[in-house]
Amino acid sequence: MTQHPTSEERRPANRGPKAAAGNRAALVTAAREIYAVHGLDVPLSRIARRAGVGQGVLYRHFPDREAIAAAVLEENVRQIEQAAAAEGATPAGVLGVLTWHLTQSAAFIGLLHADGASGRLSAHSFARELSERVERALRGCLPEGHRLGAPDAPDDLMLAVAMVSGAVTGPTHRERAHRALAAWRLLGVTVGPVRPFEG
Known part of the structure; x- marks a missing residue:
């Protein structure tokens, strides 16, 4: 056989x-x-x-495990930036792309919380840099008055992202996406289709 x-x-x-x-x-x-x-x-x-x-x-x-994991994270962030910069980008659409990457990248939490990384940036600095890039991309597409862009609550945007990422659990992509969308819904935020950016 x-x-x-x-x-x-x-x-x-x-x-x-x-x-x-x-x-x-x-x-x-x-x-x-x-x-x-x-x-x-x-x-x-x-x-x-x-x-x-x-x-x-x-x-x-990729000389080691950390290098390839970092490359995947870098690509995730780059796609979120591209989605936010695309013509006709909407907050819901970009949050859908972000949510797709959260559901695909749940395994990287360990890397982002590691004590150190081989390379010129520590894991903590690398994570902070990626987070700041995601925040800039998201803020760039939020219209005035969006609930995540309130000037009197500047931390709300990334706090919401952190809360949703904490809800992304489950054995399948479908289940993780379902839980992420439920978390956004509980926060009162509209999210578009959960899918990768196709530029």
């Missing part, structure tokens, strides 16, 4: 040294998908297999 590899284990032909940017993007995508299901402790070889590259390629781009 022939056993077929699962979608996680399928390995297309290595794309070669000229495809470095594509390999890196494939590794970040694979890491996001695997971390969302299995957490941060998954073997890095599993990420390489999912991305369709050898483990040596993974280590050329």
